[in-house]
Amino acid sequence: MEAKIISTGSYLPSTRVPNQQLETLMDTNDEWIKSRTGIEARHLSETENTSVLCGKAAIKMLDKANVSALEVDLIIVATMTPDYQTPSTACLVQEYIGARQVMAFDINAACSGFVYALSIAEKMVQSGNFRYALVLGGEVMSKVIDWEDRSTAVLFGDGAGGVLLKGVNEKKSFLAEDIHADGSRGLSLTARHLTTQDPFSKTTDEIQQSDYLKMDGRAIFDFSIRNVPASIRQLAEIGETQLAEVDYYLLHQANYRIVEAIAKKLKLPMSKFKTNMQRYGNTSAASIPILLDEVVSAGELKLGSGQKIVLTGFGGGLTWASILIEL
Numbered sequence: 348m349e350a351k352i353i354s355t356g357s358y359l360p361s362t363r364v365p366n367q368q369l370e371t372l373m374d375t376n377d378e379w380i381k382s383r384t385g386i387e388a389r390h391l392s393e394t395e396n397t398s399v400l401c402g403k404a405a406i407k408m409l410d411k412a413n414v415s416a417l418e419v420d421l422i423i424v425a426t427m428t429p430d431y432q433t434p435s436t437a438c439l440v441q442e443y444i445g446a447r448q449v450m451a452f453d454i455n456a457a458c459s460g461f462v463y464a465l466s467i468a469e470k471m472v473q474s475g476n477f478r479y480a481l482v483l484g485g486e487v488m489s490k491v492i493d494w495e496d497r498s499t500a501v502l503f504g505d506g507a508g509g510v511l512l513k514g515v516n517e518k519k520s521f522l523a524e525d526i527h528a529d530g531s532r533g534l535s536l537t538a539r540h541l542t543t544q545d546p547f548s549k550t551t552d553e554i555q556q557s558d559y560l561k562m563d564g565r566a567i568f569d570f571s572i573r574n575v576p577a578s579i580r581q582l583a584e585i586g587e588t589q590l591a592e593v594d595y596y597l598l599h600q601a602n603y604r605i606v607e608a609i610a611k612k613l614k615l616p617m618s619k620f621k622t623n624m625q626r627y628g629n630t631s632a633a634s635i636p637i638l639l640d641e642v643v644s645a646g647e648l649k650l651g652s653g654q655k656i657v658l659t660g661f662g663g664g665l666t667w668a669s670i671l672i673e674l
Protein backbone atom coordinates (compact mmCIF):
# COMPACT_ATOMS: atom_id res chain seq x y z
CA MET A 348 0.00 0.00 0.00
CA GLU A 349 1.36 3.49 -0.83
CA ALA A 350 0.19 6.92 0.39
CA LYS A 351 -0.95 9.42 -2.23
CA ILE A 352 -2.07 13.06 -1.85
CA ILE A 353 -5.60 13.16 -3.30
CA SER A 354 -6.66 16.61 -2.11
CA THR A 355 -5.38 19.85 -0.60
CA GLY A 356 -7.19 22.56 1.38
CA SER A 357 -6.54 25.72 3.36
CA TYR A 358 -8.40 28.34 5.39
CA LEU A 359 -7.40 31.86 6.45
CA PRO A 360 -9.36 33.86 9.07
CA SER A 361 -11.19 36.77 7.49
CA THR A 362 -9.42 39.67 9.23
CA ARG A 363 -6.63 40.91 6.93
CA VAL A 364 -4.12 43.20 8.69
CA PRO A 365 -1.84 45.16 6.30
CA ASN A 366 1.52 46.44 7.57
CA GLN A 367 0.09 49.98 7.66
CA GLN A 368 -2.38 48.88 10.34
CA LEU A 369 0.50 47.67 12.57
CA GLU A 370 2.06 51.13 12.29
CA THR A 371 -0.77 52.35 14.50
CA LEU A 372 -0.01 49.71 17.17
CA MET A 373 3.78 49.85 17.46
CA ASP A 374 6.89 51.66 16.27
CA THR A 375 7.24 49.99 12.88
CA ASN A 376 6.60 50.84 9.23
CA ASP A 377 5.50 49.17 6.03
CA GLU A 378 8.80 49.90 4.25
CA TRP A 379 10.91 48.21 6.95
CA ILE A 380 8.66 45.14 7.18
CA LYS A 381 8.40 44.70 3.39
CA SER A 382 12.10 45.23 2.70
CA ARG A 383 13.34 42.96 5.52
CA THR A 384 10.76 40.14 5.31
CA GLY A 385 8.69 40.48 2.13
CA ILE A 386 5.54 40.52 4.28
CA GLU A 387 2.82 43.02 3.24
CA ALA A 388 -0.10 41.68 5.30
CA ARG A 389 -1.23 38.81 7.53
CA HIS A 390 -4.61 37.33 8.53
CA LEU A 391 -5.42 37.31 12.25
CA SER A 392 -8.15 35.28 13.91
CA GLU A 393 -10.58 37.25 16.05
CA THR A 394 -12.72 34.34 17.28
CA GLU A 395 -11.74 31.10 15.49
CA ASN A 396 -9.21 29.01 17.44
CA THR A 397 -6.72 26.62 15.82
CA SER A 398 -9.16 23.67 15.74
CA VAL A 399 -11.73 25.70 13.79
CA LEU A 400 -9.17 26.92 11.24
CA CYS A 401 -8.04 23.30 10.78
CA GLY A 402 -11.61 21.98 10.67
CA LYS A 403 -12.61 24.43 7.94
CA ALA A 404 -9.52 23.53 5.88
CA ALA A 405 -10.31 19.81 6.38
CA ILE A 406 -13.91 20.21 5.18
CA LYS A 407 -12.66 21.91 2.01
CA MET A 408 -10.26 19.08 1.15
CA LEU A 409 -12.81 16.35 1.93
CA ASP A 410 -15.41 18.09 -0.27
CA LYS A 411 -12.88 18.51 -3.13
CA ALA A 412 -12.09 14.77 -2.94
CA ASN A 413 -15.75 13.82 -2.53
CA VAL A 414 -14.72 11.85 0.60
CA SER A 415 -17.03 11.79 3.61
CA ALA A 416 -15.62 12.67 7.03
CA LEU A 417 -16.96 9.24 8.07
CA GLU A 418 -14.33 7.62 5.83
CA VAL A 419 -11.40 9.34 7.61
CA ASP A 420 -9.24 6.86 9.58
CA LEU A 421 -6.55 9.19 10.98
CA ILE A 422 -6.23 12.88 11.89
CA ILE A 423 -2.84 14.46 12.64
CA VAL A 424 -2.55 18.18 13.42
CA ALA A 425 0.85 19.89 13.45
CA THR A 426 0.64 22.99 15.64
CA MET A 427 2.58 24.99 18.21
CA THR A 428 -0.57 26.94 19.13
CA PRO A 429 -3.16 24.30 20.15
CA ASP A 430 -6.56 25.30 21.54
CA TYR A 431 -5.61 23.46 24.76
CA GLN A 432 -2.80 21.38 26.24
CA THR A 433 -5.56 18.77 26.27
CA PRO A 434 -7.78 17.88 24.49
CA SER A 435 -5.58 17.81 21.39
CA THR A 436 -6.54 20.06 18.51
CA ALA A 437 -6.87 16.92 16.38
CA CYS A 438 -9.59 15.61 18.76
CA LEU A 439 -11.48 18.89 18.39
CA VAL A 440 -11.13 18.63 14.59
CA GLN A 441 -12.53 15.06 14.74
CA GLU A 442 -15.62 16.43 16.47
CA TYR A 443 -15.80 19.54 14.24
CA ILE A 444 -15.85 17.61 10.95
CA GLY A 445 -18.03 14.75 12.28
CA ALA A 446 -15.47 12.00 11.78
CA ARG A 447 -15.73 8.59 13.42
CA GLN A 448 -13.90 8.16 16.76
CA VAL A 449 -10.60 7.39 15.01
CA MET A 450 -6.97 7.97 16.00
CA ALA A 451 -6.37 11.73 16.33
CA PHE A 452 -3.35 13.47 17.78
CA ASP A 453 -1.23 16.63 17.61
CA ILE A 454 2.45 16.92 16.93
CA ASN A 455 4.63 19.92 17.74
CA ALA A 456 7.67 20.45 15.52
CA ALA A 457 6.95 24.19 15.12
CA CYS A 458 7.58 25.33 11.53
CA SER A 459 8.70 21.82 10.45
CA GLY A 460 5.53 20.31 11.93
CA PHE A 461 3.62 19.73 8.73
CA VAL A 462 6.52 17.87 7.08
CA TYR A 463 6.98 15.78 10.25
CA ALA A 464 3.24 15.00 10.27
CA LEU A 465 3.26 14.07 6.57
CA SER A 466 6.16 11.67 7.16
CA ILE A 467 4.32 10.03 10.09
CA ALA A 468 1.00 9.75 8.23
CA GLU A 469 2.65 8.25 5.14
CA LYS A 470 4.13 5.41 7.23
CA MET A 471 0.77 4.79 8.92
CA VAL A 472 -1.05 4.64 5.56
CA GLN A 473 1.68 2.36 4.18
CA SER A 474 0.96 -0.04 7.07
CA GLY A 475 -2.41 -0.72 5.43
CA ASN A 476 -4.30 0.12 8.64
CA PHE A 477 -5.35 3.66 7.66
CA ARG A 478 -7.04 4.29 4.28
CA TYR A 479 -7.79 8.02 4.48
CA ALA A 480 -5.55 10.29 6.58
CA LEU A 481 -6.10 14.00 7.22
CA VAL A 482 -2.75 15.78 7.71
CA LEU A 483 -3.15 19.39 8.87
CA GLY A 484 -0.91 22.30 9.85
CA GLY A 485 -2.72 25.04 11.77
CA GLU A 486 -1.73 28.02 13.89
CA VAL A 487 -3.18 30.99 15.72
CA MET A 488 0.27 32.56 16.18
CA SER A 489 -1.44 35.80 17.25
CA LYS A 490 -2.15 34.28 20.70
CA VAL A 491 1.54 33.71 21.51
CA ILE A 492 2.83 37.00 20.10
CA ASP A 493 3.87 39.87 22.37
CA TRP A 494 2.06 42.70 20.58
CA GLU A 495 4.47 45.17 22.15
CA ASP A 496 7.52 43.41 20.66
CA ARG A 497 7.85 44.81 17.16
CA SER A 498 10.72 42.41 16.33
CA THR A 499 8.30 39.45 16.31
CA ALA A 500 4.77 40.92 16.14
CA VAL A 501 5.19 41.97 12.50
CA LEU A 502 6.39 38.52 11.34
CA PHE A 503 3.60 36.08 12.12
CA GLY A 504 0.05 35.27 10.99
CA ASP A 505 -2.81 32.81 11.56
CA GLY A 506 -4.10 30.10 9.21
CA ALA A 507 -4.47 26.40 8.45
CA GLY A 508 -3.90 24.03 5.57
CA GLY A 509 -3.46 20.37 4.86
CA VAL A 510 -3.68 17.37 2.59
CA LEU A 511 -5.87 14.27 2.42
CA LEU A 512 -3.81 11.09 1.96
CA LYS A 513 -5.28 7.88 0.53
CA GLY A 514 -3.80 4.37 0.62
CA VAL A 515 -3.50 3.14 -2.97
CA ASN A 516 -1.91 0.20 -4.79
CA GLU A 517 0.14 2.40 -7.09
CA LYS A 518 3.83 3.32 -7.43
CA LYS A 519 5.46 5.18 -4.54
CA SER A 520 4.71 8.89 -4.38
CA PHE A 521 6.82 9.78 -1.31
CA LEU A 522 10.32 9.34 -2.80
CA ALA A 523 12.66 10.60 -0.05
CA GLU A 524 12.81 12.43 3.27
CA ASP A 525 15.46 14.17 5.41
CA ILE A 526 14.19 14.98 8.91
CA HIS A 527 16.17 16.44 11.82
CA ALA A 528 16.19 18.17 15.20
CA ASP A 529 18.84 19.97 17.25
CA GLY A 530 17.66 20.70 20.80
CA SER A 531 21.01 22.22 21.73
CA ARG A 532 19.88 25.38 19.90
CA GLY A 533 16.22 25.06 20.88
CA LEU A 534 16.14 28.14 23.10
CA SER A 535 16.73 30.37 20.04
CA LEU A 536 12.97 30.26 19.48
CA THR A 537 10.63 29.68 22.43
CA ALA A 538 6.96 30.17 23.31
CA ARG A 539 4.78 29.45 26.35
CA HIS A 540 7.51 28.40 28.82
CA LEU A 541 5.73 26.40 31.55
CA THR A 542 8.00 26.18 34.61
CA THR A 543 7.55 23.89 37.63
CA GLN A 544 4.67 25.25 39.71
CA ASP A 545 4.13 23.23 42.88
CA PRO A 546 4.31 24.19 46.56
CA PHE A 547 7.77 22.69 46.74
CA SER A 548 9.20 23.91 43.44
CA LYS A 549 12.22 26.18 43.54
CA THR A 550 11.88 28.28 40.37
CA THR A 551 15.00 30.42 40.40
CA ASP A 552 14.96 33.96 39.02
CA GLU A 553 16.45 33.14 35.64
CA ILE A 554 13.77 30.47 35.03
CA GLN A 555 10.95 32.77 34.01
CA GLN A 556 7.48 31.63 33.02
CA SER A 557 6.70 33.28 29.71
CA ASP A 558 3.60 33.36 27.60
CA TYR A 559 5.10 34.98 24.56
CA LEU A 560 7.09 33.86 21.55
CA LYS A 561 10.75 34.93 21.78
CA MET A 562 13.18 34.55 18.92
CA ASP A 563 16.89 35.15 18.31
CA GLY A 564 16.23 36.21 14.73
CA ARG A 565 19.87 36.31 13.67
CA ALA A 566 20.54 32.80 15.00
CA ILE A 567 17.44 31.36 13.28
CA PHE A 568 18.26 33.19 10.07
CA ASP A 569 21.83 31.79 10.02
CA PHE A 570 20.66 28.28 10.98
CA SER A 571 18.14 28.29 8.12
CA ILE A 572 20.62 29.43 5.47
CA ARG A 573 23.06 26.75 6.58
CA ASN A 574 20.80 23.72 7.20
CA VAL A 575 18.07 24.02 4.54
CA PRO A 576 20.27 23.81 1.40
CA ALA A 577 22.15 20.87 2.93
CA SER A 578 18.86 19.09 3.67
CA ILE A 579 17.59 19.61 0.12
CA ARG A 580 20.88 18.37 -1.38
CA GLN A 581 20.75 15.29 0.87
CA LEU A 582 17.12 14.68 -0.14
CA ALA A 583 17.97 14.86 -3.86
CA GLU A 584 20.75 12.35 -3.34
CA ILE A 585 18.52 9.92 -1.42
CA GLY A 586 15.78 10.35 -4.04
CA GLU A 587 18.30 9.99 -6.92
CA THR A 588 16.82 13.19 -8.34
CA GLN A 589 18.58 16.20 -9.87
CA LEU A 590 17.67 19.49 -8.17
CA ALA A 591 16.62 20.85 -11.58
CA GLU A 592 14.13 17.95 -12.04
CA VAL A 593 12.04 19.25 -9.14
CA ASP A 594 9.16 21.39 -10.43
CA TYR A 595 8.61 23.43 -7.28
CA TYR A 596 10.30 23.93 -3.92
CA LEU A 597 7.69 24.87 -1.30
CA LEU A 598 9.67 26.13 1.69
CA HIS A 599 8.42 27.33 5.08
CA GLN A 600 7.27 30.93 4.48
CA ALA A 601 9.23 32.73 7.20
CA ASN A 602 11.04 35.40 5.23
CA TYR A 603 11.42 36.20 1.51
CA ARG A 604 15.14 36.95 1.85
CA ILE A 605 15.68 33.49 3.35
CA VAL A 606 14.00 31.81 0.37
CA GLU A 607 16.12 33.92 -2.01
CA ALA A 608 19.32 33.03 -0.14
CA ILE A 609 18.48 29.30 -0.21
CA ALA A 610 17.66 29.40 -3.95
CA LYS A 611 20.98 31.17 -4.58
CA LYS A 612 22.95 28.62 -2.51
CA LEU A 613 21.30 25.81 -4.51
CA LYS A 614 21.97 27.68 -7.78
CA LEU A 615 18.28 27.39 -8.69
CA PRO A 616 15.99 30.07 -10.23
CA MET A 617 13.56 31.82 -7.87
CA SER A 618 10.79 30.75 -10.32
CA LYS A 619 10.97 27.27 -8.73
CA PHE A 620 10.31 28.73 -5.27
CA LYS A 621 6.69 29.76 -4.75
CA THR A 622 6.04 32.27 -1.95
CA ASN A 623 3.03 33.74 -0.15
CA MET A 624 4.48 35.27 3.01
CA GLN A 625 3.63 38.57 1.26
CA ARG A 626 -0.05 37.86 1.95
CA TYR A 627 -0.03 35.74 5.13
CA GLY A 628 3.19 36.35 7.06
CA ASN A 629 4.82 33.41 8.84
CA THR A 630 2.06 30.91 9.78
CA SER A 631 4.54 28.36 11.21
CA ALA A 632 3.26 24.78 10.65
CA ALA A 633 0.46 26.07 8.38
CA SER A 634 2.72 27.88 5.91
CA ILE A 635 3.66 24.93 3.67
CA PRO A 636 0.16 23.37 3.36
CA ILE A 637 -1.40 26.80 2.66
CA LEU A 638 1.19 27.41 -0.08
CA LEU A 639 0.71 23.89 -1.51
CA ASP A 640 -3.06 24.38 -1.67
CA GLU A 641 -2.64 27.76 -3.40
CA VAL A 642 -0.28 26.37 -6.05
CA VAL A 643 -2.60 23.39 -6.69
CA SER A 644 -5.67 25.66 -6.79
CA ALA A 645 -3.87 27.92 -9.29
CA GLY A 646 -3.31 24.87 -11.52
CA GLU A 647 0.50 25.24 -11.37
CA LEU A 648 0.65 21.82 -9.71
CA LYS A 649 -1.73 18.99 -10.62
CA LEU A 650 -2.32 16.00 -8.32
CA GLY A 651 -1.56 12.79 -10.19
CA SER A 652 0.49 14.63 -12.84
CA GLY A 653 3.87 13.11 -11.93
CA GLN A 654 5.23 16.57 -11.11
CA LYS A 655 7.94 16.57 -8.41
CA ILE A 656 7.85 18.87 -5.37
CA VAL A 657 10.08 19.38 -2.34
CA LEU A 658 8.51 20.54 0.92
CA THR A 659 10.96 21.90 3.51
CA GLY A 660 10.09 23.17 6.98
CA PHE A 661 12.60 24.76 9.35
CA GLY A 662 12.47 26.63 12.68
CA GLY A 663 11.54 25.96 16.28
CA GLY A 664 13.09 23.01 18.04
CA LEU A 665 15.33 23.63 16.28
CA THR A 666 13.97 21.37 13.57
CA TRP A 667 14.35 21.08 9.82
CA ALA A 668 12.65 18.55 7.54
CA SER A 669 12.46 17.95 3.79
CA ILE A 670 10.31 15.55 1.77
CA LEU A 671 10.40 14.76 -1.99
CA ILE A 672 7.00 13.89 -3.48
CA GLU A 673 6.00 12.83 -7.00
CA LEU A 674 2.39 13.98 -7.34
Ligand SMILES: O=C(O)C1CCN(c2ccc(-c3cc(CO)ccc3Cl)cn2)CC1
Pocket residue numbers: 383384458502536563564565567568571601602605629631661662663
Ligand atom coordinates in the same frame (compact mmCIF):
# COMPACT_ATOMS: atom_id res chain seq x y z
O1 LIG B 1 16.34 42.80 10.78
C1 LIG B 1 15.86 41.97 10.02
O2 LIG B 1 16.10 41.91 8.80
C2 LIG B 1 14.96 40.90 10.63
C3 LIG B 1 15.84 39.79 11.14
C4 LIG B 1 15.01 38.74 11.78
N1 LIG B 1 13.97 38.25 10.86
C5 LIG B 1 13.68 36.93 10.84
C6 LIG B 1 14.48 36.04 11.50
C7 LIG B 1 14.15 34.69 11.47
C8 LIG B 1 13.04 34.30 10.80
C9 LIG B 1 12.64 32.87 10.78
C10 LIG B 1 11.63 32.44 11.63
C11 LIG B 1 11.28 31.11 11.67
C12 LIG B 1 10.20 30.63 12.59
O3 LIG B 1 9.08 30.32 11.82
C13 LIG B 1 11.90 30.18 10.81
C14 LIG B 1 12.91 30.62 9.95
C15 LIG B 1 13.29 31.96 9.95
CL1 LIG B 1 14.54 32.51 8.91
C16 LIG B 1 12.26 35.23 10.13
N2 LIG B 1 12.62 36.52 10.16
C17 LIG B 1 13.13 39.24 10.23
C18 LIG B 1 13.96 40.36 9.60
